Amino acid sequence: MIQNMKFKFVLVIILSLFLASSVGAEQLDKIVAVVNKDIITEGELLTFVKLAAMEQAPETADKTQEELRKFCLDRMIEDRLILQEAKDQKLKIDESVIDDRVKDLKERAGGEAVFMEALKSEGLSLSELKKKFRNQFMIYTLIQREVKDKVNISPKEITDYFNEHQDKYMTPETLEVDSIFVTKKETLKKVETELSAGRDFKEVAKAYSEKAGLEKVSRGQLKKELEDVIFKLKSGEYSKPIEVNDGFYIFLAKDRLPSLREPLENVKDVISAELEQAKTIVRLKEWVESLKDKAYISIRDSK
Numbered sequence: 001m002i003q004n005m006k007f008k009f010v011l012v013i014i015l016s017l018f019l020a021s022s023v024g025a026e027q028l029d030k031i032v033a034v035v036n037k038d039i040i041t042e043g044e045l046l047t048f049v050k051l052a053a054m055e056q057a058p059e060t061a062d063k064t065q066e067e068l069r070k071f072c073l074d075r076m077i078e079d080r081l082i083l084q085e086a087k088d089q090k091l092k093i094d095e096s097v098i099d100d101r102v103k104d105l106k107e108r109a110g111g112e113a114v115f116m117e118a119l120k121s122e123g124l125s126l127s128e129l130k131k132k133f134r135n136q137f138m139i140y141t142l143i144q145r146e147v148k149d150k151v152n153i154s155p156k157e158i159t160d161y162f163n164e165h166q167d168k169y170m171t172p173e174t175l176e177v178d179s180i181f182v183t184k185k186e187t188l189k190k191v192e193t194e195l196s197a198g199r200d201f202k203e204v205a206k207a208y209s210e211k212a213g214l215e216k217v218s219r220g221q222l223k224k225e226l227e228d229v230i231f232k233l234k235s236g237e238y239s240k241p242i243e244v245n246d247g248f249y250i251f252l253a254k255d256r257l258p259s260l261r262e263p264l265e266n267v268k269d270v271i272s273a274e275l276e277q278a279k280t281i282v283r284l285k286e287w288v289e290s291l292k293d294k295a296y297i298s299i300r301d302s303k
Helices: 002-018 025-029 042-055 065-088 095-109 112-121 126-146 155-164 185-196 201-208 224-230 264-293
Strands: 031-035 038-041 174-182 215-218 242-244 247-257 297-299
Touching: 031 042, 031 065, 038 042, 038 065, 042 065, 065 126, 065 264, 065 297, 095 112, 095 126, 112 126, 155 264, 174 185, 174 201, 185 201, 185 247, 224 242, 224 247
Parallel strands: none
Antiparallel strands: 031 038, 031 297, 174 215, 174 247, 242 247
16 A cells, blocks of 8 residues: 555656646647747646646635636746756756755655656656756756845845834733633532632632643633633632633633733844745746746647
8 A cells, every 4th residue: 555655656746747648649749838949738738737736736726727727837838938048058957966856756655666667657767757857956946046046135124024014023912820620510619619718719729620720821822702801800800700612711810911022133034034035926027027028939728
């Protein structure tokens, strides 16, 4: 069973690289797009669409079949343009990186025999697989060079973002509490009687509570009906019994910690990463559009 699962896993990876197979010859021959001197066939597009549907990525989740097809074709055109640009720049990839990737895939497959069987079942060779890996790494490397390496975030940008999004970096109001939880109404009545008589809350909890105390409660941590009661308590005040699914709670409010803004020092790395990602997305789109502007692209997809 495990061996069969590993075999299927290798097939999925190989299919994701080659974007072909299991379609009729007439479909494979049908050209859906021309990108400079490269062509994209119906077979490649169909397999890419199937893989995109399997991955269920957020950007494709709500698309109709027609929208998904267009989305995949656009991505394939962009990949071809980036790969062509990498080749024009005579980008070289360290062959040891490719060998390591193949070695890793063999290990994840469960050995060389399973790996080679998966290749053979698709009518593919090891050299073809390495070529696909090489192309893949060329695309990644060029994006790193032309996009990611050129994105810089200044300290001022981080500070400005922090000041403009103060609500995002507020710690929630927190209340230190003691609690008593019981499951039976008879026990609850005893608890209420002893608390009314002035017995120490902690002693009553130790004697009767069937769950460990909560100790600290932050806004948004509990159900609203519990939270509304707890945060209205004054320090030293305990609540009336609150019925929940499996029993009853009584809470004692202790120290209150107000909502505070996180210091910039604590969140600057998070902000920097968010800004870098946003800038990278914009720059990547602009860079790809510039490649399209100087390219010959003919879309012949009739669907």
